[in-house]
Amino acid sequence: MVQKTIEIPVETSKKETKFQYFFRSLFKSWTGIVGFVIILLLIAISLFGEIMVPYDPLAADFTKKLLPPMTEGHVLGTDQLGRDVLSRIIVGARISVVIGVITVLLAGTVGTVVGIISGYFRGWVDVVLMRIVDVQLSFPFILLVLVINAIMGTGLKNIIISLAIGGWVVFARVIRGEVLALREKEFVAASIATGVTKFGVLFKHILPNLITPITVLASLQIATYIIAEASVSFLGFGVQPPTPAWGNMLSEGKDYILSSWWLITFPGLAILVTTLGVNLFGDWLRDTLDPESTE
């Protein structure tokens, strides 16, 4: 046997941990770094926002309404009820993050399970599930979320459920495709040939290889959910005032567009920076983990 002679010493000589590899590739891409830093900031703000806020985000003060930025200690000004805009944006970050993350967990889990069942076990279950996916994908996502949310009722819990109902199909479709491709790979055929059971192959070979596409897809989908929540809340559903979500802040601000530009500027900027950061990081993640894939 020539087995021993073809051992490749590259990985063992470097002794690089996954952690090190992550940062080494991250520092090669400035867009990746920007995205990563924005995400870190966002997580920090959503965890410690309450300590960071200069004012109570819910406290109205009618003597100080519609103050422009940089007046009387209000860096980003105040709104129509005299509430501090910066404090409301900081607290709003948590809402966006919570909605994005929980939705992606829900939609990702359901979609992945469906995708695996469809792609791995095939048969009539696959046909039925993919029909459902096809049907749902042929209806505009944002409209679906709006209609479901309007019927279910507003609020944080219902907007998350509405987004997850709208979003799981993307995971199901992509993960099914990945599983189908994995099934054809030699190492899967080899383990089946050596007598590994169907579930053994699934847990040992298929699932570990799904982690990359799931991670990439999840990171990119979060941005979609955050924008969708903001849109829905802007339109009067989703998260309701006085809870400060970026979408409903813009919705309230648009009534004062003639006099107070800051009310329609800063919450939107917060959304843009957030989705930009998540997208940049997601793009980098895709390019790094999955170099073969294109858009």
Added chain:
Amino acid sequence: MLDFVIKRLAQVVIVVFLALTVVFFLIRLSGDPVALFLPPDTSREQIEEYREVLGFNRPLYEQYGEFMGNAVKGDFGTSLKTNEDALTMVLERLPATVQLAIASLIIALVVAIPVGVLAAYKKNSVFDKFAVGVTIVGQAMPSFWLGLLLIYFFAVQMNWLPSGGSGSPIHLLLPSLTLATYSIARFTRFTRSTMLDVLRMDYIRTAKASGATTFSLVSKYALKNSLIPIITLVALDLGTLLGGAVVVEMIFAWPGIGRLLMQSLLNRDFPIVMAGVFIIAFIYAMINFIADIVYAYVNPQIRVK
């Protein structure tokens, strides 16, 4: 090919049917449907009367059967607010939405294809980097916020354009630009990457070597071969444009289906919601259908699958 067309056409019918079914049961299952169908200030006697009139005291399957039976005939009931025929009200708003979507599509194509081609041809130039940067921001931009900013800048500050409403091409400008932004970003990125792939091909090198001018190289050889994937993406994105129109119509008070649907959702005018869902599902499914047929026509591998 005919088999494929029939199969896909059947799918359109299923999509519309299931969309209606889901919305029907969502409405029925989300608490008291009469409360959903009526404005909050309705008196108790009126609610009971409506329960009788709308048939909510009958079994669910009977209601569903009747609803579907009527829906097939195009009867979705009448608006709870104005008593007009729901489907007619939706169809009256259709031209405005189509107008908005087509204007946006034209803007997106006119901007995205030249920019994408040029960015690919001058890869890594300042122009290319700038174009890629703009597309990245464009894809992260929430359309409703962009709409607000455009209103603030062009209507409030400069007073050049109307902030909302309809009636003239001037009114169409801001909404269609808002709606087009995401598509511009997407199409530009896609055109660029498709062109890059094509420009790497051997026949491009051959054409270059045989002395083709830059212009003919790009227009005659490269762009022609990039167009098929671009057209496919455009066709698939038409539906997304239609969905995005809902949000944009609300910001600019554009009298399309999206705005009617939103107002009906807010007013709990569910016959109109059902008619709106029907029309949107139908159009969206038809667009996907046509995109698939076009795609299958240009790419025979799909038909065999």
